[in-house]
Amino acid sequence: MALYQATTSAPVNIAVIKYWGKRDTKLILPTNSSLSVTLDQDDLKATTSSQTDPSFTKDRLWLNGVEEEIKPGSRLATCFEEMRRLRRKVEQSQGEPAISQWFIHVASFNNFPTAAGLASSAAGFAALVSSIAALYKLPNSPSELSLIARQGSGSACRSLFGGFVAWQAGTAADGLDSYAIEVAPREHWPEISAVICVVSDHKKGTSSTAGMQRTVETSTLLQHRIKEVVPQRMTNITKAIKDRDFDTFARITMADSNSFHAVALDTEPPIFYMNDVSRAIVNLIVEYNRASTAAGGPLRAAYTYDAGPNAVIYALKEHIPEIVNLVSHYFPQAESARSPLGAEPLPAGFNANIIVKHEVGAVKNLILTRVGDGPRVLGPEASLLDKTGLPLSTSSS
Amino acid sequence: MALYQATTSAPVNIAVIKYWGKRDTKLILPTNSSLSVTLDQDDLKATTSSQTDPSFTKDRLWLNGVEEEIKPGSRLATCFEEMRRLRRKVEQSQGEPAISQWFIHVASFNNFPTAAGLASSAAGFAALVSSIAALYKLPNSPSELSLIARQGSGSACRSLFGGFVAWQAGTAADGLDSYAIEVAPREHWPEISAVICVVSDHKKGTSSTAGMQRTVETSTLLQHRIKEVVPQRMTNITKAIKDRDFDTFARITMADSNSFHAVALDTEPPIFYMNDVSRAIVNLIVEYNRASTAAGGPLRAAYTYDAGPNAVIYALKEHIPEIVNLVSHYFPQAESARSPLGAEPLPAGFNANIIVKHEVGAVKNLILTRVGDGPRVLGPEASLLDKTGLPLSTSSS
Structure with missing residues (x-):
């Protein structure tokens, strides 16, 4: 049986123009644009593995080794749904296997203490979206994926890029113009x-x-x-x-x-x-x-x-x-x-x-x-899930 | 020789709509109107005695027993000048003695520690202006006197009234419409x-x-x-x-x-x-x-x-x-x-x-x-100055 899995890491970002206020709390559309610096994943990162298999009986997620419930209508559930929607497009247009019908297991690990008060959810949702995008071999650009990460945690959309990143507030009611763009890559101003x-x-x-x-x-x-x-x-x-x-x-x-x-x-x-x-x-x-x-x-x-x-x-x-x-x-x-x-x-x-x-x-x-780079796709040796889709000990990452 | 002297006390006020910003720093004209509650002088007050006599050789002021220099062009000097200007009007129109030509001695005492961080300058300038107004037997209303207290310390203008007091920002360049008015006396809402x-x-x-x-x-x-x-x-x-x-x-x-x-x-x-x-x-x-x-x-x-x-x-x-x-x-x-x-x-x-x-x-x-009342004119027994115009020990007040 083919093992469908992928592991990515994603960075933390710290805004220099702050996001504070939503015009739509469900879609997470902000009242103003914001801009951040992506920090180096060599120092701070969220790593996420995702796996999908017809044997799985529900979507499951482990965060730092502890399973989190994925409630219907929750931000997490929205991200899973939206990623499946993108996969279905690929399946329909390119005849890829219909793995979007299977459940997904995800394990995520932050290499910095949540208690540090750093924006762990931004890195976490960026890693989640990147990981499932890799699992599903999606052709979408980081800006397109940022539309989905945004619905997990607003500032997560900015962690889809390295360097200097703007989140354009947009004006559309459906939020399709509210996504992240790269202002400049890290190489532009590495100092x-x-x-x-x-x-x-x-x-x-x-x-x-x-x-x-x-x-x-x-x-x-x-x-x-x-x-x-x-x-x-x-x-x-x-x-x-x-x-x-x-x-x-x-x-x-x-x-x-x-x-x-x-x-x-x-x-x-x-x-x-x-x-x-x-x-x-x-x-x-x-x-x-x-x-x-x-x-x-x-x-x-x-x-x-x-x-x-x-x-x-x-x-x-x-x-x-x-x-x-x-x-x-x-x-x-x-x-x-x-x-x-x-x-x-x-x-x-x-x-x-x-x-x-x-x-x-x-x-x-x-x-x-x-300043650091954007999400990285890692090799299978970095996986946080074993071959049965259950989390490895977090200390192994 | 006639002894010209007067003693008044004036209250502290604490704003509920805050004064923050001047449109004219010399005249002390604010960028916005403000409103305060006058606090009870039975608890917190500045007491000021003023005296004028042809024997005095310069204007002098003692604050809590320590002499302060009255620099030319200073806020203090402005208040002295403005009070003399009002006195000259009375002298000219009503033939009162020309005591505005003499120097003035002032002693002021706060019954609360300056270190308490309370707005001592507001009570102090209100007491100063009230005291000289009593010394000069000026017919001016509290609002008119507040125009002068304002030039000593902006919020001092609000201590010319008891109760609930508004300082109208005004718009005139000369500041003649920037004065305090009573919104309600203490008796309106004594609770x-x-x-x-x-x-x-x-x-x-x-x-x-x-x-x-x-x-x-x-x-x-x-x-x-x-x-x-x-x-x-x-x-x-x-x-x-x-x-x-x-x-x-x-x-x-x-x-x-x-x-x-x-x-x-x-x-x-x-x-x-x-x-x-x-x-x-x-x-x-x-x-x-x-x-x-x-x-x-x-x-x-x-x-x-x-x-x-x-x-x-x-x-x-x-x-x-x-x-x-x-x-x-x-x-x-x-x-x-x-x-x-x-x-x-x-x-x-x-x-x-x-x-x-x-x-x-x-x-x-x-x-x-x-909530308390406005400035009070006190009897000669409350004087902080002796008959020669020098300060009594502050402990006597």
């Missing part, structure tokens, strides 16, 4: 790097799904952000990326992070994702940039915050050691309470008194990464 | 009470004068707030006050506090005034209101935050004991780590797990007060 500061937080935050709709319903500032602010930023940051203009890229990235958290705050009741440590990291980056610009230089770093307290700091590769030194000085890590790169943690002109040195562990750890 | 939570903070915040202009220059959301959001809220909260509709009053108060902090955050670089303790108090009030509305009741409390971490909680008098209990339970005071009003700190339906119990001192102290 873009990221330091992820994983910030301790004891509070359970508002989920982004619930939070963004509360903002849509109650914020008096959101519509202005959607109609006036974001479109201009999309145009300007796209140009900054094409021009490799880090100063402008950084300025817009920080402004849009602030704007997103501002409309979250302008919600009833207000939504807070950043905490005092997040705000101290903002102050650190502001002072770092001030010292650089006071010396006639450009902005050197850009913070951005998603729906949680973690900071993602974008910078050119050449400045990463300086930034890691600086963050480690003010936010000493549990395992390396001294500066990892030597005795001089502060760059020239930096005002040492701008923030207080925090206690060990306020930032739990740093993840260093950079 | 309105306030709990001020003085929150510990180690960081030096951005001054409101510098911060608001940075918002004017860089925020992409502020203009929408000014043009669309605030005018509607001014209309609606004025009606809520006239109708004694606490539910609507609370809803608008909280929304506008959120909106102000949202545009502060939408500033380059961003401005943060609320800290983690401020945010925990928001969550407390949100849950307190949720429990009330879930039982079919109205909102019972409204938080509002100025340019600092302190919370001011407005509520009807009947709910103050419950609110004090609740705040004291989650934010125990240094001096009274147990609930001040008994063993049952949580109201019916309140979800005890909504926030963590903070360590002693996260909220340093609570100040309980209520």
Whole structure:
């Protein structure tokens, strides 16, 4: 019997123009376009294997070794249905075997802790869609597949590409013009790097799904952000990326992070994702940039915050050691309470008194990464499913 | 020789529609109208004595016993000049003695710590203007005097009235239509009470004068707030006050506090005034209101935050004991780590797990007060200046 299976990995992406608000909650159509940097899968990735076989009795999915129920009408079920629909087209037009009639088993594994507060669902749904696309040998482009990943988790559509990726909001009611496109591949600007500061937080935050709709319903500032602010930023940051203009890229990235958290705050009741440590990291980056610009230089770093307290700091590769030194000085890590790169943690002109040195562990750890590529199709040796369609031990991946 | 002197006290006011942004920084003309509740001078006040005498050799001012320099062109100097201008009109039209030609000595004293982060300049400039108006026996109305207090500190104009006070932004270039008016006197709604939570903070915040202009220059959301959001809220909260509709009053108060902090955050670089303790108090009030509305009741409390971490909680008098209990339970005071009003700190339906119990001192102290009256003219026994025009010991006040 022919074994139909495929394994892919997909990257995390961190937006620089934020997605916040849906105009259609079922189809996951956003109120505004957004733009992200895809991070390197060598550091952070979701890996997904899918298999289909006439012997399977239902669709099944294991996430990090734990089986998840696929409820009828759920986002997961929608993605399975939509992938089958694409496969049926291939079967009908090209006479391929009718494997779309069989059930599918899927196993997915994230190589980063979900607790890190990173957007695991984006990488997860991108890997799911890529994996089934490989299983079904679909001819569809990443933009076409992004239409389906979008219905799993909005920002997942942006993880279908590497490099710099825009999710066009679109205007159609059926969402067919709401998909991801590549703004520039990673090779265009490979120096873009990221330091992820994983910030301790004891509070359970508002989920982004619930939070963004509360903002849509109650914020008096959101519509202005959607109609006036974001479109201009999309145009300007796209140009900054094409021009490799880090100063402008950084300025817009920080402004849009602030704007997103501002409309979250302008919600009833207000939504807070950043905490005092997040705000101290903002102050650190502001002072770092001030010292650089006071010396006639450009902005050197850009913070951005998603729906949680973690900071993602974008910078050119050449400045990463300086930034890691600086963050480690003010936010000493549990395992390396001294500066990892030597005795001089502060760059020239930096005002040492701008923030207080925090206690060990306020930032739990740093993840260093950079702009990366899109989903990868892996060989059968990477499979997370055994030949009977059951998950292998996750430690084997 | 006739002794010309007068002593007045003036109240603190806490805005429910926030002033943030100037259209003219010299005249202190705001970008939007604002509205405040005047707090009771029995609890918080600035007291000011002024004296004028031909023997004085220059204008002098002592604040809490410490002499402040009155620089030419400063806000203080402007207030002195403007008060003299009004006096000269009286001298010319009614043949009063030409005491406007003499220098003035002023002593002012706040009965609350400046470190409490309360808007001491508002009460201070209102007391200054009231005191000199009494010294000069000016016939001007509080609204006319508010034009001058406004030039000392914008929000000071609202402390010229008791009760519920609007500062009309105006549109004239000379600012003559930018003054305070009484929306309702305290007697209209005397049940309105306030709990001020003085929150510990180690960081030096951005001054409101510098911060608001940075918002004017860089925020992409502020203009929408000014043009669309605030005018509607001014209309609606004025009606809520006239109708004694606490539910609507609370809803608008909280929304506008959120909106102000949202545009502060939408500033380059961003401005943060609320800290983690401020945010925990928001969550407390949100849950307190949720429990009330879930039982079919109205909102019972409204938080509002100025340019600092302190919370001011407005509520009807009947709910103050419950609110004090609740705040004291989650934010125990240094001096009274147990609930001040008994063993049952949580109201019916309140979800005890909504926030963590903070360590002693996260909220340093609570100040309980209520809506109050406008500036009071005091007798000579209250003078802060001796007969030679020098300050008495501040402890004597």
